[in-house]
């Protein structure tokens with residue numbers, strides 16, 4: 414069993430890099446209908462909530478063609494725009510496999526789609542979370558560079574035993590990041606933009622903290638995998654995110670080795686505070702309590 418809980422090699426039918434054929438013709442009408450339901454729900458909600466690079470990417474990739482997109486079709490445009498391509502995987506893949514794909518501009522997307530009774534939440538990334546949530550941002554050249562740099566950083570973090578710090582950077586940016594714009598806060602994180610309820614909660618709810626992004630602060634902050642985030646970090650621009658990641662993390666990891674985690678609900682004295690949250694949602698028990 415490796416550190417991330419995987420036993421041995423790829424599942425039967427998967428290649429050594431854990432990729433599989435998407436088999437787009439194998440999707441049923443019901444599966445395409447789940448995509449369309451989710452797609453129509455999110456695209457009705459996201460104008461004014463998702464950032465411009467996301468909305469532009471959604472259009473550029475023409476993801477509304479009646480169902481689960483054919484990765485080969487998406488890749489013709491995506492490769493032309495930023496050199497990224499989507500590859501199909503059965504689900505979560507080991508960290509080292511994941512980082513190797515990102516470092517080579519391959520985004521591993523779940524091949525399966527959630528069932529109709531899982532519309533609002535599922536733990537494992539399916540094709541809607543990955544392709545609707547993550548892929549449109551990969552059409553932006555700066556974010557495309559960030560994701561490659563993240564992959565390379567992940568490989569190094571693994572070798573230094575600092576994966577848990579780098580996973581927090583991914584979580585609070587790629588998955589749950591917010592961006593400041595002249596029109597107000599906008600979403601760029603895939604975990605938010607692919608979720609109807611969190612697309613509203615992350616921007617509108619008084620419960621979570623919304624704090625200025627600062628690399629070491631983020632790396633010291635645990636995150637929720639089972640419910641809405643209790644804190645969101647706000648970047649001024651995608652360029653800032655890229656510039657931060659191109660720094661040498663060695664000295665940062667050295668400082669993190671003796672720095673305690675920051676409690677998830679805390680607001681620190683030197684935090685730049687956009688919203689000082691009430692934590693009312695989390696304190697009421699969150700989703701499980703039907704808050």
Ligand code: HBI
Nearest residue numbers: 504505506507508511521580583
């Ligand atoms: N595998 N398919 C897939 N998708 C992910 O987002 C993913 C993964 N494996 C590992 C992983 N993410 C995390 O370790 C990173 O987010 C740090």
Ligand code: FE
Nearest residue numbers: 538588603604
């Ligand atoms: Fe994701």
